Amino acid sequence: MGKILDGKAFANLRAEKLKKQVEKLKAQGIEPYFCVINIGDNSASKVYVRTKKRRAESVGIIQKIYQLPKTESEEDVLALIDKLNADPKVHGIMVQLPAPEHINVNRVLERISPEKDVDGLTPSNIGRLWQENHFVEPATADGIMALLDHYGVDLEGKNAVIIGRSNIVGKPLAALMLEKNATVSILHLATKNLSEYTKMADILVSAAGQANLVTKDMVKDGAIVIDVGINHVNGHLVGDVAFDEVEPKASMITPVPGGVGPLTVEFLMEQVIKLTRRANGIRE
Numbered sequence: 538m539g540k541i542l543d544g545k546a547f548a549n550l551r552a553e554k555l556k557k558q559v560e561k562l563k564a565q566g567i568e569p570y571f572c573v574i575n576i577g578d579n580s581a582s583k584v585y586v587r588t589k590k591r592r593a594e595s596v597g598i599i600q601k602i603y604q605l606p607k608t609e610s611e612e613d614v615l616a617l618i619d620k621l622n623a624d625p626k627v628h629g630i631m632v633q634l635p636a637p638e639h640i641n642v643n644r645v646l647e648r649i650s651p652e653k654d655v656d657g658l659t660p661s662n663i664g665r666l667w668q669e670n671h672f673v674e675p676a677t678a679d680g681i682m683a684l685l686d687h688y689g690v691d692l693e694g695k696n697a698v699i700i701g702r703s704n705i706v707g708k709p710l711a712a713l714m715l716e717k718n719a720t721v722s723i724l725h726l727a728t729k730n731l732s733e734y735t736k737m738a739d740i741l742v743s744a745a746g747q748a749n750l751v752t753k754d755m756v757k758d759g760a761i762v763i764d765v766g767i768n769h770v771n772g773h774l775v776g777d778v779a780f781d782e783v784e785p786k787a788s789m790i791t792p793v794p795g796g797v798g799p800l801t802v803e804f805l806m807e808q809v810i811k812l813t814r815r816a817n818g819i820r821e
């Protein structure tokens with residue numbers, strides 16, 4: 538039986554601490570202020586943006602949403618980012634992805650000031666992450682690392698296998714796990730035989746976005762399984778892992794929902810506070 542890694546409870550615990558940090562900042566006259574730019578009407582994005590706003594408000598962070606029409610020109614998005622970069626009351630900026638096709642996402646992300654880059658997706662922050670000189674970490678990856686640490690998992694010398702190589706999950710998580718001396722493999726759609734790699738995993742992370750991708754025959758006995766996937770199947774939210782059959786083989790496993798999802802939102806707020814502190818010269 539796999540021990541359930543309760544991301545929701547851990548996120549709530551962290552949120553209580555964060556609330557106190559926010560109160561301290563406010564007592565010094567500092568109002569943490571976070572801007573989210575959402576372009577277009579992707580329904581999942583709108584839900585994510587609202588979830589973040591609720592979480593921000595619950596810990597005392599001001600979150601402003603810039604909801605732009607899907608026809609918004611790239612120039613106008615860049616001009617908005619320039620304005621927010623220059624505004625001293627703004628501590629964090631993020632662009633909700635995906636963006637409409639006419640928007641060059643790399644150009645838009647690069648425009649965000651690295652000092653206000655909540656998602657850690659500007660080239661300089663990605664570079665710093667791989668140089669083990671982090672300024673800010675992508676929230677999902679940071680949350681997974683903290684969850685493993687919370688449950689006493691030591692990555693040193695372990696085989697970590699990550700399915701998915703996106704800039705927001707797979708790659709930053711690989712950098713963070715490598716830094717903890719895990720031996721990291723990143724799998725993707727061109728990987729020939731997934732299970733050949735997954736069976737070697739002491740820690741298996743799936744961030745592919747495909748329901749039932751990870752089945753029990755792909756997992757070694759006693760593995761730690763982290764399910765990042767969010768999939769909607771017959772009106773239900775499920776991960777990438779066939780939970781019922783994998784859970785008995787795993788030593789630890791995250792559920793969906795209630796695993797990685799709540800951590801992402803919590804750690805996003807933690808990045809906002811980290812950037813707010815730095816902007817005000819407050820040491821961690």
Ligand code: NDP
Pocket residue numbers: 677700701702703704705706707724725726727728731744745746747750765766767768797798799801802
């Ligand atoms: P992307 O679509 O950007 O990346 C998916 C990655 O998975 C790609 O690298 C892709 O390979 C790989 N992949 C997809 N299917 C397979 C497969 N069958 N075999 C091997 N590799 C595969 O997604 P994201 O990283 O943005 O998100 C991944 C999942 O995690 C989604 O379900 C998303 O909703 C969820 N998510 C959940 C979060 C949370 O808080 N719980 C936060 C962020 C994301 P290739 O590169 O070759 O295309």
